[in-house]
Amino acid sequence: MAIAFSPAADLVASSSRDRTVRLWRLDGTPHGRPWTGHSHSVVALAFSPGGDLVATGSGDGTVRLWRPDGSPHAVPLVRHQGYVHAVAFSPDGRTVASGGADRTVRLWHLDGRPAARPWHGHHSGVRSLAFHPDGHLLLSAGDDATLRSWELRSGPLLRPWQGHTGSVLALAVSLDGEWAATAGEDRTVRLWRLGSWRSWLKEGCDRLAWHPLLNEDTETTRAVRRIRADAPWLRGTEGSRP
Known part of the structure; x- marks a missing residue:
């Protein structure tokens, strides 16, 4: 349901419908015990930039933060209604973003406190999130077939980008921050030129x-x-x- 390499590329994290998160060494052997805590399928996960935390999102409506040994870092982040389809860490590792079936994008401090009010804009569920490398912007894609940009201090930025004719299920931003790539249910992959938040302003x-x-x-x-x-x-x- 979700998979990611650690920043050091020495471990792989996976999540599943069995409600667990598991770490694996590159030779295929388990690294520690399965992590348990979610009460529904775990459909999203992300490593922090430093590799010292893992964020997960689940059908139980929660976001959880874990240390690499599987112990909880903070209390579950409970605000979403329904599935949490996407989680992402900011480039500085100090903020976690989540997006879900309730059509909201949310920001969290690492101690579990909300970092901002929920962002509304998508007309259907939010499926994917990606931070811009400069840390000022967050991009989101969803079932309403749009790609949207958010300024971390103020919320929505410019109008949504449209082109897909179905749900946008995956999103990635290039390392230089100039491009975004999206993949959708319409069986297309699209490239979007981003520029910088300063050029947009x-x-x-x-x-x-x-x-x-x-x-x-x-x-x-x-x-x-x-x-x-x-x-x-x-x-x-x-x-x-x-």
Whole structure:
């Protein structure tokens, strides 16, 4: 149901409908005892970047954090309604993201506390998650056939990306953060050019600056101008319509 290599590539973790998580050496022998605790199928798992934690998601609606010896790191993270289809660690290993059948994306501290309010946007279940390498963005894909981006401090960013005609079941981001790849029930694999969160913010500010409703001197237009003036990497865009 889910499988992943440890960051050191010396162990493989697997999860199953039997409600267990298991670690394996590369010669195929078990590494320790099976981990038990979930009360339903375990369908998602991820190693932390340092390899010192494993996150799992289950049909019991919980996210669990485990140490490599199989002992719990924190109390179960119980907020989802229904299956937790996806889990992911942030690049710095300090935050866990989860997505589930309840159409929400959630962020957690490693001690089990929610790190933000639930993010709503998907119209059906969330199937896959991936952090951008810069740690500022999280991407999600789901049964509503969309790919969505979220800024960790504020939530949804830009409009969803559409192209698939069925559930998007898998998602990966390139190491340089420039591309995302998705695979769906429509039997297609699609590539999406991401750029950076700064380029997205720049594009948004540029579009706002030229919007007909923002031609007047209002509080909103002054706020947009302040953002562009305060960020050096947004300057020099005046006079070039997107």
